[in-house]
Amino acid sequence: MRLLDISTALALLFSLTAVAEDTKAKPHKSCTVRSPTSDRYFDLNPIVARLPVEGKKPHKHDITEGWHARGYDYPMNFTLNFCEPVVEKLKDVVGVDKALWANVSAYYTLHGDVYSIGQQNGEPVFRGRKLVLNYTDGSPCDSSADKRSKSLHEAEDLDAEKDDDKDEDDHKKEPKKGDKRRKSTIISLLCERDPLASTTVAFVAASPDECTYFFEARSFAACGGIEKETQQVGPSGVFGIIALIAVLAYFLGGYFYQRNVMHQRGWRQLPNYSFWAGIGGFFRDTFIILTSSCANLLPSRRGYSRVSLNGDNSRGRGRQAEDENRLIDQLDEEWDD
Structure with missing residues (x-):
């Protein structure tokens, strides 16, 4: 039950993190x-x-x-x-x-x-x-439109000329180049x-x-329509995140269970400690079996080999020399006959 509660809490934390990322301000698309x-x-x-x-x-x-x-x-x-x-x-x-x-x-x-x-x-x-x-x-x-507009203003200025000379000068002022x-x-x-x-x-x-x-x-x-969300994480990324959550839930849940329920300490707090402790020996034995099998498949050496001069090898070589001499003497006798 405790392991299930921890897994649920981790999944909820991940969901809240994903929602928080989605609510962040997205860059505006042109x-x-x-x-x-x-x-x-x-x-x-x-x-x-x-x-x-x-x-x-x-x-x-x-x-x-x-x-x-x-x-x-x-x-x-x-x-x-x-x-x-x-x-x-x-x-x-x-x-x-x-x-x-x-x-x-x-x-x-x-x-x-x-x-x-x-x-x-x-x-x-x-x-x-x-x-x-x-x-x-x-x-x-268009400059022609400006001229038509200017002539209209000049006609109005002529009507107001007698009343206010200052207003007449303001109306006749040409616009600046940047004000076009x-x-x-x-x-x-x-x-x-x-x-x-x-x-x-x-x-x-x-x-x-x-x-x-x-x-x-x-x-x-x-x-118009519905905005298409750009998928930030691909299918492999989603699978990786789910696998990571499962691994974290396994180790953290097992750790709390071994520590609080089984009262284990040290490395024995890891879930399935005996399995993880023996996995090293399993890989070692597998390596030995594979290497020995490969050695048996290698071809044996053929041809001449170096003979040691010590021990039995020297005695064997001496007997071989005597046999060779005896064969030579026998051939010599047959040749003389």
């Missing part, structure tokens, strides 16, 4: 989000376009080309990616530092010029029940439950000043 209302888990990585790995053949479901959206009645077509930069190599992006060209997640081309409409952002968010991905810090907004508005992108992701339907991206609209662009994407990845 391009994922959990809904604050439904607690569903959304992972957009399956629809992210990535360049194929060198030396590895791409899978048929891998996306290696950026997503395209036609402008239709709008004079531009768009290329974008989800959470990561576009796979196309961009050069001479208008109004963007060269170091940031590889970080563009959405762009369009007009008259041979490349315009960024947003830098990479791997953190989708929820606006109510809407899953949204937002890119910012693109190319500067930049293009941005908003992508609304909608669930597509048809398993045979592919992901689609559609251009919706652009703001009047051509600073913000709105897109709508339909995909199975936007339907």
Whole structure:
């Protein structure tokens, strides 16, 4: 009974340790989000376009080309990616530092010029029940729109000129270079439950000043689901942990039983002491049996061997010499005859 109680306590301790590890903060995975209302888990990585790995053949479901959206009645077509930069190599992006060209997640081309409409952002968010991905810090907004906005402000300033000269100067002040508005992108992701339907991206609209662009994407990845736990320990690891717990329960339980119930001391406190004490002799006897069997299987030496000159060997060699001499004399006599 005492051994069973100790085993149960060890198993409970291990379970509590495993639960404590599971409750630790897990690292956040890029391009994922959990809904604050439904607690569903959304992972957009399956629809992210990535360049194929060198030396590895791409899978048929891998996306290696950026997503395209036609402008239709709008004079531009768009290329974008989800959470990561576009796979196309961009050069001479208008109004963007060269170091940031590889970080563009959405762009369009007009008259041979490349315009960024947003830098990479791997953190989708929820606006109510809407899953949204937002890119910012693109190319500067269209200068013509700025001029239209500036002329409107100048007309208002002319009306207020007679009342306050100071307000007139403030309205005519030009914005600083670093204060320019930049293009941005908003992508609304909608669930597509048809398993045979592919992901689609559609251009919706652009703001009047051509600073913000709105897109709508339909995909199975936007339907959400249950987060797949990454198994930290393999089947062999789980078996090893169970075996370790069993061994600990055996030794600790046996130790407490031998000490408290059988009142043993020293090495006799080990469970099954007589077995462990005799296991050394068992291995020794097994080794002797195996080595003797192997010695009998070895082939015996053949051919000449060295003869000792002492003792019986010397007497035997003397008799052999006498026999040889007698044979020689006999042959000589036969030859003379």
